[in-house]
Amino acid sequence: MYRGRIAPTPTGLLHLGHARTFALAAQQARAANGTLILRIEDLDAARCQPHFTTNAIEDLKWLGINWQEGPDIGGPHAPYLQSQRLPWFNEAWKKLHASGQIYPCDKSRQDVERALVAPHAEDDAEPIFPPSLRPALSTGRNATAPGKTNWRFRVPDGETISFIDQIEGPQSFTAGKDFGDLLIWRKDGMPSYEMAVVADDHAMGITHVVRGADLLKSTARQILLYRAFKWEIPQWSHAPLVNDASGQRLSKRAAGLSIQELRHKGLTPAEILTAPIDTLISK
Numbered sequence: 001m002y003r004g005r006i007a008p009t010p011t012g013l014l015h016l017g018h019a020r021t022f023a024l025a026a027q028q029a030r031a032a033n034g035t036l037i038l039r040i041e042d043l044d045a046a047r048c049q050p051h052f053t054t055n056a057i058e059d060l061k062w063l064g065i066n067w068q069e070g071p072d073i074g075g076p077h078a079p080y081l082q083s084q085r086l087p088w089f090n091e092a093w094k095k096l097h098a099s100g101q102i103y104p105c106d107k108s109r110q111d112v113e114r115a116l117v118a119p120h121a122e123d124d125a126e127p128i129f130p131p132s133l134r135p136a137l138s139t140g141r142n143a144t145a146p147g148k149t150n151w152r153f154r155v156p157d158g159e160t161i162s163f164i165d166q167i168e169g170p171q172s173f174t175a176g177k178d179f180g181d182l183l184i185w186r187k188d189g190m191p192s193y194e195m196a197v198v199a200d201d202h203a204m205g206i207t208h209v210v211r212g213a214d215l216l217k218s219t220a221r222q223i224l225l226y227r228a229f230k231w232e233i234p235q236w237s238h239a240p241l242v243n244d245a246s247g248q249r250l251s252k253r254a255a256g257l258s259i260q261e262l263r264h265k266g267l268t269p270a271e272i273l274t275a276p277i278d279t280l281i282s283k
């Protein structure tokens with residue numbers, strides 16, 4: 001049975017790129033006679049705001065994107081706001097801890113930068129965590145809760161993680177080269193994005209993940225977490241990012257095309273979801 005999800009982060013208004021990816025997720029779920037879940041990824045308390053959740057729900061409804069389980073209608077996997085799911089994330093931390101593949105990490109971003117031989121590529125916001133900064137293997141083994149510290153997942157250096165994306169085709173990323181030990185828990189008491197998304201996709205029985213192609217590398221990281229948890233891996237579809245005619249990513253434009261803005265300009269849901277991007281920008 002197909003179970004998909006749309007998972008906005010309420011740090012801003014939904015834009016055209018989100019809308020098209022979410023519409024694709026809804027279309028696939030409908031075609032498979034499956035269930036679509038709306039999950040709000042509001043773990044970053046400093047950047048997320050409740051009114052963006054309300055806006056997202058309004059925009060999605062106006063666009064005709066329908067879900068069958070979510071914060072506004074409930075369902076067997078409630079709550080659907082990640083900020084309310086901390087008991088589950090703590091349980092998931094325990095499972096991951098039992099795998100022996102995570103360790104507490106007190107290194108700051110500056111420590112990481114200092115230990116790097118070469119500066120990291122500019123387009124990759126997260127520098128690769130150098131193995132020289134890993135603590136001894138047994139560090140943190142006796143912990144029973146994450147506490148007030150960062151925790152990282154030790155990646156298998158040199159191992160290539162491959163998967164077939166339903167849209168983008170075969171993908172391969174090498175642990176230790178394309179990404180390093182990933183943060184799975186933050187010292188503010190919250191799980192990292194990678195940890196929360198895997199824990200929730202599993203808990204909610206997600207069989208198909210449809211999301212933006214900016215998360216392809218994250219998928220390789222998440223596959224490592226699935227393996228450590230010994231959970232079944234879903235199917236992946238990464239939708240191409242929406243660019244304007246000059247190739248600039250829409251989410252990066254100063255005047256990001258928010259759904260609200262386009263709606264106020266008089267565009268219809270069908271135009272927003274299907275018209276060539278440049279005709280929308282010039283309106």
Ligand code: GLU
Binds near residue numbers: 007041
């Ligand atoms: N919440 C993430 C975002 O808005 C998407 C996470 C996912 O689909 O895995 O970028």
